[in-house]
Amino acid sequence: MALVRSLDVFSPGYCFALHVVNPSHDDLLRIEGLQKALVSTRLAVSIESIDLGDATQEQARCFYACARFLMLPELLSEFSRPILCVDADSLIVNPIDFHFSDDADADIV
Numbered sequence: 001m002a003l004v005r006s007l008d009v010f011s012p013g014y015c016f017a018l019h020v021v022n023p024s025h026d027d028l029l030r031i032e033g034l035q036k037a038l039v040s041t042r043l044a045v046s047i048e049s050i051d052l053g054d055a056t057q058e059q060a061r062c063f064y065a066c067a068r069f070l071m072l073p074e075l076l077s078e079f080s081r082p083i084l085c086v087d088a089d090s091l092i093v094n095p096i097d098f099h100f101s102d103d104a105d106a107d108i109v
Helices: 002-010 025-037 057-079
Strands: 015-021 042-048
Touching: 002 015, 002 025, 015 025, 015 057, 025 042
Parallel strands: 015 042
Antiparallel strands: none
């Protein structure tokens, strides 16, 4: 949630695709509240329900770590534009600095 709010404040105008696996009712309410609070960012939400009951803890962790990459073909097809896939643990706290050169200060080159 902090990532989306930060994007809305510091890098407005983007669409953020949020893929949620096995959300609770409270999770869905929080996402709905976030959608209403955003000013300049569009939040596209997809939900996946999967039974990980037979998975080991390590297998479940691996699934959650990889789920975003499994969604990329669908996102690329739907949006037909470049997509930046970011781990939510690396929060964006400033404008994303895109440069089309070798600028050493750029976040993304």
